[in-house]
Amino acid sequence: xxxxxxxxxxxxxxxxxxxxxxxxxxDTESRDPTVFVQSTQFAPPPAPITDxxxxxxxxxxxYNATTNYSVREEDRARRLEGPSDQTTLRIARAWGAQPSPxxxxxxxxxxxxxxxxxxxxxxxxxRMAPYPVGPIPFVRSNNEWKLSRxxxxxxxxxFANLPDPSSSTQTAYQCE
Numbered sequence: 001x002x003x004x005x006x007x008x009x010x011x012x013x014x015x016x017x018x019x020x021x022x023x024x025x026x027d028t029e030s031r032d033p034t035v036f037v038q039s040t041q042f043a044p045p046p047a048p049i050t051d052x053x054x055x056x057x058x059x060x061x062x063y064n065a066t067t068n069y070s071v072r073e074e075d076r077a078r079r080l081e082g083p084s085d086q087t088t089l090r091i092a093r094a095w096g097a098q099p100s101p102x103x104x105x106x107x108x109x110x111x112x113x114x115x116x117x118x119x120x121x122x123x124x125x126x127r128m129a130p131y132p133v134g135p136i137p138f139v140r141s142n143n144e145w146k147l148s149r150x151x152x153x154x155x156x157x158x159f160a161n162l163p164d165p166s167s168s169t170q171t172a173y174q175c176e
Contacts, residue, residue, distance in 0.1 A: 045075035067101040115140035
């Protein structure tokens with residue numbers, strides 16, 4: 001009988017210990033959510049173009065950097081004619097948010113006036129066949145070639161007037 005009572009007592013203790021263990025936390029780690037933050041890597045912008053007459057390759061890199069969202073917004077804005085201010089940042093943001101940005105490769109550079117150049121070449125968009133583009137104007141400002149603000153604002157105005165324009169091209173720019 002004693003053995004039986006001892007077995008029942010031991011079974012009861014094991015059951016209590018099991019229930020108590022199941023109700024208590026198995027680990028002592030914090031249940032607070034943990035956030036892992038990884039820095040965003042941006043593509044480097046092309047070097048500023050200070051040559052007297054830029055090459056088609058230099059203008060290709062400059063133009064495509066202005067629509068490339070992997071390039072930091074401030075760097076894209078510095079490639080546009082105008083002051084480095086909030087208005088130019090909004091223009092750069094809207095310019096980079098085109099519905100389907102095209103890749104342009106310039107082949108011809110033509111001076112058209114003091115500190116003004118037009119570039120022509122080919123554009124590519126998604127799976128379309130290459131098509132002619134240009135002339136696209138560039139201006140020399142503070143000894144550096146930049147994409148013409150008037151050109152960018154003209155294209156953004158066209159996008160803003162399309163049926164169902166994106167909200168970024170409709171409200172994010174103010175061309176002066």
